[in-house]
Amino acid sequence: MPIVEARGLTKVFRRPDKDPGLAGAVKHLFTRRYTDKVAVDHVDLAIEAGEAVAYVGPNGAGKSTTVKLLTGILVPTSGSVRIDGLHPQRDRIAIAHRIGVLFGQRTQLWWDLPVAESFAVLRDIYGIDPATYRRRLQQFDDVLELGEILPMLGRRLSLGQRMRADLAAAILHGPEIVYLDEPTIGLDLAVKDRVRELFRTLRDAGTTVMLTSHDLADIEGFCRRLVIIDEGRIVFDGDLQAVKDQFARERILHVETERAVPLDAVRAALAGAEVAAGETPVQFSVRFDRFDMTAGHVVASLSGLVNLVDLRVDEPGIEDVIRRVYSGDLVLDQAGSSA
């Protein structure tokens, strides 16, 4: 049985259509017009214990709303959520012990307390025994370097410090299910790396993780399953690597030659590829579809023409594929092939 299960999950936000100002508010009292926004639209999602899932979609797609529904922060308009068979509202306390959630855009730390005290409050709320508490703090400190942060007031933390503290706070009680909603937003590269390492540690320890991010580097190498939501609906749920293999088909070969070459001659030799000048006269790049030709074919065609000095092949990642899905350029079906 899946540990997280949503069926027909739907959330409609009702916004009052008010003209601005007091007059608008008074008028609204009598007319009561609303606009309904369907933020999450009949989402079916089942996550097995120990699974790591990437949950991606463009801005406003309904990702954070889904996470709020799955954690019981919001009540669905219709549909159901079960966490290991438990009901998010009815079994709120039992569930709170088993899930951890991080919203990168909002802090859960107490603004006016030193971080160490925020952690101590959580320790008491969750009844974490002192030895476990010390061990976890130590473990987080190794990855997140919490030492300098612990004595600081919540409101004094920089974004990167805040995120590290929030991440520790989200998993301090050792939850078996962790939702990470944009956990690396605004972090510098070094901190991102460390935070990603912590995600992998969580995953390897058997934690069920649902990760939302606009930085797809968070996702690559982290999980096998990709779920894409758009306008509240799941438009894809399947294997990340299969999608990449099938659709990340573009390759770019960067070439450096001994002497400058007329690019028209290169273009003539490589019909179907796109040839662009490089930064210097002895550099150029060849963009090709690996389904149409291989890198070997491109190199062989070039070597009859020029003396190659250096070569590098760039393979676009999942970004490229996802960008095309968002823009409506590419429709994936559930098996990971194009529909």
Ligand SMILES: Nc1ncnc2c1ncn2[C@@H]1O[C@H](COP(=O)(O)OP(=O)(O)OP(=O)(O)O)[C@@H](O)[C@H]1O
């Ligand atoms: N409390 C609310 N009241 C009204 N509308 C809301 C509320 N929360 C979210 N929405 C709307 O629901 C839709 C989905 O929002 P949500 O925050 O889930 O998107 P998201 O996928 O997390 O986007 P982002 O990538 O920008 O974080 C948006 O149109 C948003 O404006």
Ligand SMILES: [Mg+2]
């Ligand atoms: Mg969001």
